[in-house]
Each structure stands twice: as C-alpha cells, then as structure tokens.
Amino acid sequence: MADSAQAQKLVYLVTGGCGFLGEHVVRMLLQREPRLGELRVFDRHLGPWLEELKTGPVRVTAIQGDVTQAHEVAAAVAGAHVVIHTAGLVDVFGRASPETIHEVNVQGTRNVIEACVQTGTRFLVYTSSMEVVGPNTKGHPFYRGNEDTPYEAVHRHPYPCSKALAEWLVLEANGRKVRGGLPLVTCALRPTGIYGEGHQIMRDFYRQGLRLGGWLFRAIPASVEHGRVYVGNVAWMHVLAARELEQRAALMGGQVYFCYDGSPYKSYEDFNMEFLGPCGLRLVGARPLLPYWLLVFLAALNALLQWLLRPLVLYAPLLNPYTLAVANTTFTVSTDKAQRHFGYEPLFSWEDSRTRTILWVQAATGSAQ
Ligand SMILES: NC(=O)c1ccc[n+]([C@@H]2O[C@H](COP(=O)([O-])OP(=O)(O)OC[C@H]3O[C@@H](n4cnc5c(N)ncnc54)[C@H](O)[C@@H]3O)[C@@H](O)[C@H]2O)c1
Numbered sequence: 001m002a003d004s005a006q007a008q009k010l011v012y013l014v015t016g017g018c019g020f021l022g023e024h025v026v027r028m029l030l031q032r033e034p035r036l037g038e039l040r041v042f043d044r045h046l047g048p049w050l051e052e053l054k055t056g057p058v059r060v061t062a063i064q065g066d067v068t069q070a071h072e073v074a075a076a077v078a079g080a081h082v083v084i085h086t087a088g089l090v091d092v093f094g095r096a097s098p099e100t101i102h103e104v105n106v107q108g109t110r111n112v113i114e115a116c117v118q119t120g121t122r123f124l125v126y127t128s129s130m131e132v133v134g135p136n137t138k139g140h141p142f143y144r145g146n147e148d149t150p151y152e153a154v155h156r157h158p159y160p161c162s163k164a165l166a167e168w169l170v171l172e173a174n175g176r177k178v179r180g181g182l183p184l185v186t187c188a189l190r191p192t193g194i195y196g197e198g199h200q201i202m203r204d205f206y207r208q209g210l211r212l213g214g215w216l217f218r219a220i221p222a223s224v225e226h227g228r229v230y231v232g233n234v235a236w237m238h239v240l241a242a243r244e245l246e247q248r249a250a251l252m253g254g255q256v257y258f259c260y261d262g263s264p265y266k267s268y269e270d271f272n273m274e275f276l277g278p279c280g281l282r283l284v285g286a287r288p289l290l291p292y293w294l295l296v297f298l299a300a301l302n303a304l305l306q307w308l309l310r311p312l313v314l315y316a317p318l319l320n321p322y323t324l325a326v327a328n329t330t331f332t333v334s335t336d337k338a339q340r341h342f343g344y345e346p347l348f349s350w351e352d353s354r355t356r357t358i359l360w361v362q363a364a365t366g367s368a369q
C-alpha cells in the first residue's frame with residue numbers, strides 16, 4: 001500500500017458481511033474501493049444475494065464461519081490486507097444469554113485481533129457502537145456531544161458491556177507487532193442508531209402500525225433527541241477509514257470516531273415517522289399517551305415475564321427497562337473528527353437517505369403483506 005505500489009490490489013475481509021450493516025459495507029467496497037482485488041465475506045449465515053456479486057470483476061469469496069472459533073477466523077484472515085470487523089450479536093431484548101453475547105462480541109473480537117497478529121494483517125477497522133459511551137444507567141443526557149465530551153459511561157446491560165470491552169481490546173491492540181514485524185493499526189467507529197434499507201426494527205414498527213389500523217402511539221416525549229445515522233453513510237465511513245489507515249496510521253491508529261451524517265436530530269419515534277409517515281402511518285399524540293411511570297412499570301413487567309417464561313418460551317418484546325432507558329434519554333452526536341482525520345463527508349444527503357429508506361419500507365412490507 002505504499003506510493004510505489006498504488007496499483008496493488010488488496011484483499012479485504014468483512015466479518016458479519018451478511019448483516020444489515022455488513023451487506024452495505026460489502027456493496028460499498030465493491031462500488032467505491034478501486035484497489036479491491038478480493039473481497040472475503042465472513043458470516044455465520046451467508047445471504048443468497050452474495051451469489052450475484054460473484055459474477056463481477058472483483059473476486060468475492062463467501063466464507064461461512066463463526067467468529068468465536070479462532071481457527072475459522074485465522075483461516076479467513078490469512079492473507080488479507082484489511083479487516084473490517086462488523087460481526088456482532090446485537091441483542092438488547094434478552095433473546096440471547098449474556099454469556100453468548102460476550103462470547104460473540106468480546107471473544108470473537110479477540111479472535112479477530114489474534115488472527116491479524118498471527119497472520120500479518122496490519123489494518124483493522126472495528127464497528128463499535130454509541131452505547132460504548134451511553135446512554136448511561138443514570139439517564140444523563142448526551143446532547144450533541146463529540147468524542148471528547150466528558151460523560152459518565154456506566155454499563156450494566158450485556159450488550160453495551162460487550163461492545164465497550166471489545167472496543168477497548170481493538171484500541172489496545174493498536175501498535176502490536178504482527179507477523180513480519182510491522183505494527184497493527186486499528187480504529188473503532190461508533191454508529192448511533194443505524195437506519196436504512198434492511199433495518200428490521202423499522203419494518204417491525206411499520207407492521208405493528210398496520211396491525212393497529214395505521215396508527216402508532218407516542219410513548220416518548222418529542223423533546224428527547226436520539227442520534228440516528230444512515231446505513232450507507234456508516235458503510236462509507238468504514239470504507240474510507242479502512243482506506244486511509246495506512247497513510248494516516250499515526251493520526252488514526254487507536255482512535256474512535258462517532259458515525260454521523262446530516263440526519264436530523266429528533267426523538268426515536270418522530271424520526272421513524274419521517275419514513276413511516278409517507279408509508280401511511282400516523283403517530284398519535286403530541287405528548288406520550290401513557291405516563292412515564294406506567295411505561296416503567298410495563299417495561300419491568302416485561303422483564304419479569306421474560307424471566308418467568310424463559311424455561312418455556314422466549315418472550316422478548318421491544319419494551320424492556322433497557323430499551324426504555326435508551327429511547328427515553330437524549331443521546332446525539334455532533335462532531336467532525338472523521339472529517340478532520342480521514343476526510344469523511346457523508347456520501348448520501350438526508351433527502352437521499354430518507355427517500356431510499358422510504359422506498360425500502362414500502363417494497364419490503366408490500367411484499368410481506
Ligand atoms: N444496528 C445498529 O443500530 C447499530 C448501531 C451501532 C453499532 N452497531 C454494530 O454494527 C454491527 C452490525 O450490526 P447490524 O445492525 O448490522 O447487526 P446484524 O445482526 O444485522 O449483523 C450482524 C452480522 O453478524 C453475524 N454474526 C453474528 N454472530 C456471528 C458469529 N458468531 N460469527 C460470525 N458472524 C456472526 C450475523 O450473522 C449478522 O450477519 C454490530 O457489531 C453492532 O454492534 C449496530
């Protein structure tokens with residue numbers, strides 16, 4: 001990747017490449033990374049859409065594997081120049097056990113780092129999360145903060161705990177000597193709530209609204225800002241960060257970057273209505289229809305039911321004490337660190353992001369009705 005070898009073709013590996021974000025990263029690399037020679041897509045569940053990519057000019061290698069299996073990860077990483085590690089178990093609903101979340105998110109990340117060190121891969125971009133910072137369990141607002149804004153990060157839920165630990169492992173590994181003696185260069189990207197084509201929770205809200213005759217009922221005050229970022233821009237930020245890591249190793253190595261774009265600051269529900277409104281849904285109430293104490297009670301009841309029913313059936317509703325706290329605590333970012341460090345500018349405007357997402361909701365739900 002030195003100047004003299006500008007034309008060198010590179011091997012990229014994307015873990016979790018068949019997930020919501022991973023698919024966008026894979027497609028973005030194919031569209032926007034001119035030095036891409038081979039693209040390895042590693043995931044526990046491979047998507048059928050990968051087949052169509054195999055007919056293009058870049059070699060696309062689909063690898064079914066599990067990040068918790070060190071030997072599978074090492075085999076996939078061997079010979080790769082760059083790893084984008086986006087695989088993770090995203091679970092804030094209590095579907096998976098805390099042990100499984102830790103195993104995938106923390107041990108899986110450890111396996112990726114060790115594979116880079118052992119096989120000589122030098123560049124690693126990790127998909128972290130805003131939840132590494134917050135919202136914290138005390139409900140402190142993080143209002144349009146940046147990477148240096150002081151905030152009391154307190155993690156109790158297994159998912160943010162696992163993301164925080166994994167991010168720390170990645171940053172700490174920056175500078176470790178990889179096979180061949182050169183230093184590993186790492187950075188972590190922290191998306192806020194990602195939306196866009198493929199966002200399952202958005203689709204779930206749409207279906208729920210349809211079941212309720214086209215109405216959704218406000219639960220969270222409109223004044224609570226929740227950070228959101230378009231999936232295409234998150235993918236683009238990954239591609240740029242991976243591309244620039246070598247040339248800007250001293251600046252970017254060991255750094256964290258929030259993922260941001262021009263998406264407006266709104267509450268979680270008002271933001272969703274930007275897409276669900278044009279699809280025919282209406283959000284009822286200028287204020288929450290239920291008092292907050294009742295939501296807290298219902299969330300606690302859901303948690304209790306989940307615990308009681310666990311031996312019999314998996315009960316994992318959207319509302320639980322943790323999701324209520326996240327939705328009900330202002331957490332938004334305002335930063336230009338990625339722009340200053342590696343020239344990131346959003347590829348998609350807010351209007352584009354909105355239109356693409358609306359079209360996806362319409363198409364995805366149209367076929368599912
Ligand atoms: N969705 C969001 O709003 C959001 C926000 C911030 C950060 N993130 C992070 O972005 C990453 C991708 O999230 P997503 O929303 O696309 O989730 P996703 O569930 O759609 O994608 C995760 C992918 O990882 C794969 N995977 C899970 N366990 C694996 C294992 N053991 N081995 C190999 N592959 C495995 C899954 O099969 C899936 O394809 C995650 O690391 C997540 O923590 C997501």
Ligand SMILES: CC(C)CCC[C@@H](C)[C@H]1CC[C@H]2[C@@H]3[C@H](O)C=C4C[C@@H](O)CC[C@]4(C)[C@H]3CC[C@]12C
Pocket residue numbers: 090092128129130131192193194201219220226268318319322323324326327
């Ligand atoms: C209280 C109810 C009415 C609404 C419940 C909404 C709830 C399911 C939503 C609200 C906020 C969402 C999280 C947020 O966008 C950011 C992330 C970070 C990411 O790393 C994983 C996904 C997650 C936790 C979103 C999950 C769904 C949440 C909690």
